[in-house]
Amino acid sequence: MILDGRKISKKITEEVKSKVESLDKKPGLALIYIGKDESSKVYSKMIVKKAKSVGFNIETVIEETMDQESILDKIESFNKSDLIHGIIVQFPLPKDIDEEKVRNAIDYRKDVDSAGVINTGNLYLGNDAFIPCTPKAMTRILEEYNLDNEGSKVVIVGRSNVVGKPLYECLNRKNMTVTICHSRTKNLREHTLDADIVCTAVGKRNIISSDDVSRNCVVIDAGINVEADGMYGDVDYVSLENHVSWITPVPGGVGPVTTAILLENTLEAYYKNEA
Amino acid sequence: MILDGRKISKKITEEVKSKVESLDKKPGLALIYIGKDESSKVYSKMIVKKAKSVGFNIETVIEETMDQESILDKIESFNKSDLIHGIIVQFPLPKDIDEEKVRNAIDYRKDVDSAGVINTGNLYLGNDAFIPCTPKAMTRILEEYNLDNEGSKVVIVGRSNVVGKPLYECLNRKNMTVTICHSRTKNLREHTLDADIVCTAVGKRNIISSDDVSRNCVVIDAGINVEADGMYGDVDYVSLENHVSWITPVPGGVGPVTTAILLENTLEAYYKNEA
Numbered sequence: 001m002i003l004d005g006r007k008i009s010k011k012i013t014e015e016v017k018s019k020v021e022s023l024d025k026k027p028g029l030a031l032i033y034i035g036k037d038e039s040s041k042v043y044s045k046m047i048v049k050k051a052k053s054v055g056f057n058i059e060t061v062i063e064e065t066m067d068q069e070s071i072l073d074k075i076e077s078f079n080k081s082d083l084i085h086g087i088i089v090q091f092p093l094p095k096d097i098d099e100e101k102v103r104n105a106i107d108y109r110k111d112v113d114s115a116g117v118i119n120t121g122n123l124y125l126g127n128d129a130f131i132p133c134t135p136k137a138m139t140r141i142l143e144e145y146n147l148d149n150e151g152s153k154v155v156i157v158g159r160s161n162v163v164g165k166p167l168y169e170c171l172n173r174k175n176m177t178v179t180i181c182h183s184r185t186k187n188l189r190e191h192t193l194d195a196d197i198v199c200t201a202v203g204k205r206n207i208i209s210s211d212d213v214s215r216n217c218v219v220i221d222a223g224i225n226v227e228a229d230g231m232y233g234d235v236d237y238v239s240l241e242n243h244v245s246w247i248t249p250v251p252g253g254v255g256p257v258t259t260a261i262l263l264e265n266t267l268e269a270y271y272k273n274e275a
Numbered sequence: 276m277i278l279d280g281r282k283i284s285k286k287i288t289e290e291v292k293s294k295v296e297s298l299d300k301k302p303g304l305a306l307i308y309i310g311k312d313e314s315s316k317v318y319s320k321m322i323v324k325k326a327k328s329v330g331f332n333i334e335t336v337i338e339e340t341m342d343q344e345s346i347l348d349k350i351e352s353f354n355k356s357d358l359i360h361g362i363i364v365q366f367p368l369p370k371d372i373d374e375e376k377v378r379n380a381i382d383y384r385k386d387v388d389s390a391g392v393i394n395t396g397n398l399y400l401g402n403d404a405f406i407p408c409t410p411k412a413m414t415r416i417l418e419e420y421n422l423d424n425e426g427s428k429v430v431i432v433g434r435s436n437v438v439g440k441p442l443y444e445c446l447n448r449k450n451m452t453v454t455i456c457h458s459r460t461k462n463l464r465e466h467t468l469d470a471d472i473v474c475t476a477v478g479k480r481n482i483i484s485s486d487d488v489s490r491n492c493v494v495i496d497a498g499i500n501v502e503a504d505g506m507y508g509d510v511d512y513v514s515l516e517n518h519v520s521w522i523t524p525v526p527g528g529v530g531p532v533t534t535a536i537l538l539e540n541t542l543e544a545y546y547k548n549e550a
Contacts, residue, residue, distance in 0.1 A: 100402070116396070117392075117393055117396035117397055117400060117402075118392055118393070118396060119396075120395075120396035120399055120400055121391070121392030121393060121394075121395035121396030121397075121399075122392055122396075124395055124396075124398075124399050124436070124440060125392060125395055125436050126436065127375070127392075150459055151459055151460065151461040153461075159447060161399070161400050161401065165399060168443070168455070172434060172455065172457075175457070175459035177454065177455070177456055177457070177459075177460040177461070177466065178454065178455055179452065179453065179454040180443070180447065180452070180453055181452055182447075182450070182452070184425055184426055184450035184452075185426065185452040186426040186428075186452070191452065
């Protein structure tokens with residue numbers, strides 16, 4: 001059965017919208033995208049549209065190129081602005097930019113995608129912190145379908161700083177037992193076959209097919225692979241859709257929930273810093 | 276066969292000592308222990324003795340009670356001191372003290388046990404950071420016996436901020452495939468039986484016996500359980516010592532290596548901040 005990300009996204013978005021309507025001041029989100037990738041530009045514009053639709057103030061910096069100093073200046077002005085509560089920078093940035101510097105330039109109180117060291121540290125220490133949007137979205141999907149059971153055996157494939165590792169922390173907080181697999185894992189199938197839940201975030205197609213997972217398995221696919229003929233996740237969806245018990249499609253799974261979580265996190269930043 | 280922590284500790288300590296001898300200025304370590312626990316006091320004095328033996332300057336605050344402001348003042352004076360390069364606070368502190376505040380009061384450049392949010396964040400982001408002494412010691416034991424093989428299946432039992440979680444990051448950097456188990460894990464044995472390496476850091480006796488692990492297994496036990504008749508680890512050592520391929524004893528395993536790593540991390544802080 002399909003885990004309908006669009007439905008969950010709509011629910012979250014409507015909740016955010018109704019909360020925003022009761023506020024005197026608008027929550028504000030700043031978005032920075034520097035680059036020439038068409039699909040990233042499309043994604044940025046989609047965030048802008050969604051943020052406006054819930055009544056957010058939105059400011060954008062969308063450019064094909066920009067030098068590091070100018071990016072840092074933009075962030076500094078958003079840090080200082082009373083109208084902005086959340087700042088998201090789309091990574092990767094062009095190669096000549098020091099990403100680490102950019103991440104940590106964002107005021108941690110406005111770092112709604114948890115890109116910087118303060119939120120990352122607090123996340124792993126179990127303290128209050130913004131949770132990165134993609135792993136928070138994956139966790140939310142499990143929650144919405146009552147699949148977030150304590151003691152579940154989870155295999156995460158992919159160990160990136162933005163998805164795999166923080167997803168461990170999210171699912172650990174649910175008392176699940178998590179194994180993190182990656183490109184150097186020997187015999188990945190041995191791990192996935194035994195899992196109640198398999199989460200993927202690799203950026204490579206067809207890494208999991210029906211031979212790799214049990215029929216009871218829940219598959220949450222955060223992969224985005226843009227090809228000439230469409231957008232694909234990390235797993236072999238065609239082989240899995242009638243095999244596993246639950247699966248997220250791509251598109252229409254983790255992606256739309258992630259965008260909605262960005263709005264939710266920005267509203268959280270608003271409450272924390274306007275209160 | 277026994278993984279001899281005392282031997283590794285001696286090796287690291289001698290390396291630190293010989294490096295210190297070539298320095299014009301002494302590395303300095305500040306140690307704070309507030310409490311009435313006799314074994315913690317003994318441990319603190321042991322660190323002092325070891326630090327002196329390698330030629331460190333050492334300053335201590337060892338008191339049965341102290342209010343929060345005074346602890347923070349002490350840390351602030353160590354932060355400012357040119358003679359101190361590393362600061363370690365023994366946790367837990369008395370219940371009326373805000374531990375989070377104390378952790379984050381330590382200048383991150385002197386936070387040699389990686390207690391604060393900056394080192395924690397940088398650790399999980401894969402950046403340069405001090406690695407907490409206990410998980411670094413456990414990793415070092417595997418290295419010293421050439422047991423740190425890429426692709427090894429590891430089960431960590433215990434998910435504390437000071438051992439289990441950062442140990443994941445240490446072993447992930449070795450490209451191992453790590454599962455983190457805990458008190459809510461269902462059927463722990465199913466996981467441990469399949470593991471090449473089992474690491475424990477729980478603070479509870481006899482959680483693993485010969486029924487739980489294969490004969491090829493390597494067992495690294497960071498547990499310290501002080502009982503009337505002696506000190507014990509988390510695993511059933513008697514049942515395991517002739518069953519598994521390698522095991523750390525308690526005492527004489529992870530403990531002494533941890534103390535040596537504290538000296539090593541302090542020397543690292545010295546190099547970073549005096550250079």
